[in-house]
Amino acid sequence: MEYALVNGEIIERSEAKVDVEDRGYQFGDGVYEVIRVYNGKMFTAAEHLTRFAKSAESIGISLPYTPQQLTEMIEELLSKNNLETGNIYMQVTRGVAPRNHVFPAGNVPPTLIAYAIRAVRPLDNLKTGVKTILTEDIRWLRCDIKSLNLLANLMAKQKASEQGCFEAIQHRGQDVTEGSSSNIFIVKDGTVITHESNNLILKGITKDVILDLCGKNNIPVIERTFTVVELAEAEEVFLSSTTAEVTPIIEINGNKVNEGAPGPITKKLQKLFEKEIEKQCGILVR
Known part of the structure; x- marks a missing residue:
């Protein structure tokens, strides 16, 4: 069984869904990161998460978790998926709101997801x-x-x-x-x-x-x-x-x-x- 991280909760990947009005789906309004995994451990994780946060900040999205919280959640995701060699894909979007080119008003929570990809070295x-x-x-x-x-x-x-x-x-x-x-x-x-x-x-x-x-x-x-x-x-x-x-x-x-x-x-x-x-x-x- 495979698992994904959706807004802080690790669930079965088959249950992970994207709302049709998520701004990432409709506008590409978000950023992403890919972290390589060797021997079940993330390589240069801190650098990737720093870039992830910087990219999000550059388009006005505040990450809902600290780098430490993200690290802990991803490590749990690795463990749940028994991932030895592969990648962690993660992205954050501006969240779910009625379709409008202008950023949504009010406190719309961002959507953050992550999942594991099995991939051998090339x-x-x-x-x-x-x-x-x-x-x-x-x-x-x-x-x-x-x-x-x-x-x-x-x-x-x-x-x-x-x-x-x-x-x-x-x-x-x-x-x-x-x-x-x-x-x-x-x-x-x-x-x-x-x-x-x-x-x-x-x-x-x-x-x-x-x-x-x-x-x-x-x-x-x-x-x-x-x-x-x-x-x-x-x-x-x-x-x-x-x-x-x-x-x-x-x-x-x-x-x-x-x-x-x-x-x-x-x-x-x-x-x-x-x-x-x-x-x-x-x-x-x-």
Whole structure:
């Protein structure tokens, strides 16, 4: 039996329902978060919950629970679902109110849900790398908010899928921003380069872990905008996300990166990232 968290109560997932007038359902008026689970333990939970609260605050939603309360409820949810390896998906919306573009007046309680997803590590992608395409970034200008409004991301991801690729690398004009569901890194002259964390990209939790690992292990790293030309000329390219970890990119628009093989810095960061997971969650099963 599977369980979900709905407004502070853990219930059977089959009983979890969304009201037809929930603003998340009608407007995408809410934010979400995904937390990776290894060995039954959450990885970088505090960082994810901090971002969750910041995203909610950015659109004027006050979370009904403290980070500590959320942590305790999610840990209970993990236990009830016996989740060893997978993800916790959680979202909060502005709540249930008659449909109106204006925020509802009065004290409308937000709707908060969470549930467990069983998912193994993407070991094949981590080992061999993935293919990608380039696509114009047509999203809004507050990509730093982890909003439920993901239609542009979905369209880019679908375009990549239809071309037999794992990810779509987005760009505004000549400037690369990020993937449809990932942050993008290049390696140039031995230096790791990734877009600065501003309103044009999501400040990735995995990205921040990678930046920290670079700093601690004498790997030169710069946060700055890079161009489509720099992407094409990069020695290595890789992506990061909660579920994809550190995944090598071996092809972009049919053109091979590093002769179609994961590069040495990417592979080094993969090992360092695994050690970080093991520090927080225990030995990984490969």
